Amino acid sequence: MRWSRTVVALTATATLVLSTTGCGSTDADPAPSxxxxxxxxxxxxxxxxxxxxxxxxxxxxxxxxxxxxxxxxxxxxxxxxxxxxxxxxxxxxxxxxxxxxxxxxxxxxxxxxxxxxxxxxxxxxxxxxxxxxxxxxxxxxxxxxxxxxxxxxxxxxxxSGQVKAVTVEPRTAVSHLFMAYWAEFAGLQVTGTYGPAPVTASQLAELTAVKPAVVLANAHLPGANPDVDGATRVDIVNFPGADLDLLAVFRNNAESISAALAGP
CATH class of the missing domain: 3.40.50.1980 (Nitrogenase molybdenum iron protein domain)
Structure with missing residues (x-):
């Protein structure tokens, strides 16, 4: 029987655990995970x-x-x-x-x-x-x-305010195409993008030439992200963990970007 569209509003819960690593499920997991x-x-x-x-x-x-x-x-x-x-x-x-x-x-x-x-x-x-x-x-x-x-x-x-408060010059980034919108969250100017196709040698040279401070890398496609000389790579996530906490995605990325901008 289909659930009535006039249900009482349910309160969404949130937790802080974020899990995005790994490469698949096991055969011991017989049901939706x-x-x-x-x-x-x-x-x-x-x-x-x-x-x-x-x-x-x-x-x-x-x-x-x-x-x-x-x-x-x-x-x-x-x-x-x-x-x-x-x-x-x-x-x-x-x-x-x-x-x-x-x-x-x-x-x-x-x-x-x-x-x-x-x-x-x-x-x-x-x-x-x-x-x-x-x-x-x-x-x-x-x-x-x-x-x-x-x-x-x-x-x-x-x-967003916390990340933007981290002082760094130049405040520029190159980004995987699917992660470029995180630059606005971080107050970064995107000076080049790559993906989803593999990065060619000429494209890598172009990305390096703009001398970005960071590379906003796609953590879900690790092999698609180039190493750009002089730039700090930041692995950005889009998918939450099993807790389905979307806010944790923003907390995790804010921490990762802030650490990269702050340097050693």
Whole structure:
């Protein structure tokens, strides 16, 4: 039976643990790998990855089942097992990003009962606000979504201010294409980007020539990031850990960027 759209707003919880390393799940994990473990009673929500699941949690869903394990380095490339997809059959909503490599398998497993909800993923205030608000309205948890967004706004402003307060010259960066928006968060000027294609020798020479202070590297695609002479590499994450705490992503990146800018 589909959950009523007029459910009582559920309060999203947040923890501070962030886990983004590793390269896959084990065969001993027979079920979808991540769940917030909150009390039952809300709509059954299945999310493709922890990033997607974090937005559902922020929107007020207390319990979210996630298909790609939190310890997969690049979750969109995860190859779901049949046991992973079994949970989709009982879902009221199936959330996914269109760039997820297994999105087709996920939506096929959903059949005709679950509502399929594509989600835009970008860790910027504008996109996060739009998606959390939209999901809160969809789930009937708008009050919880608004409360989380108020916390997000204050946390973002505080962390961004801390990073921008670190004195460094030049305040420039080269960045993986998918991480360039973190420069605005850090108060950095992007003077060059690379990816998603492999970096060529000529591109590396161009990146080196602009003499950036840091390289905003994609931690989820470690082999795609070049070493630029004279620049400090900062591994930036986009995907939360198993706790689905999106705020922890911002805390983690703020700490990493601040440390790189501060130097030894």
């Amino acid at each position: 991540n769940s917030t473990g909150a009390p039952a009673g809300g709509p059954a929500v299945v999310a493709s990855t922890t990033w997607v699941g974090a937005l559902a949690k922020a929107a007020g869903i207390a319990e979210v089942t996630v298909i790609a394990p939190a310890n997969v380095q690049h979750p969109p490339d995860y190859d779901p097992k049949p046991s992973d997809l079994a949970a989709v059959a009982d879902a009221d909503y199936v959330l996914y990003a269109e760039f997820d490599g297994f999105a087709d398998r996920l939506t096929e497993a959903a059949g005709g009962d679950a509502e399929l909800v594509p989600v835009q993923l970008e860790n910027t205030p504008a996109v996060i606000t739009a998606e959390v608000t939209r999901l809160g309205e969809l789930f009937g948890t708008a009050d919880a979504a608004a409360a989380w967004l108020a916390e997000f706004d204050s946390t973002y402003a505080e962390l």
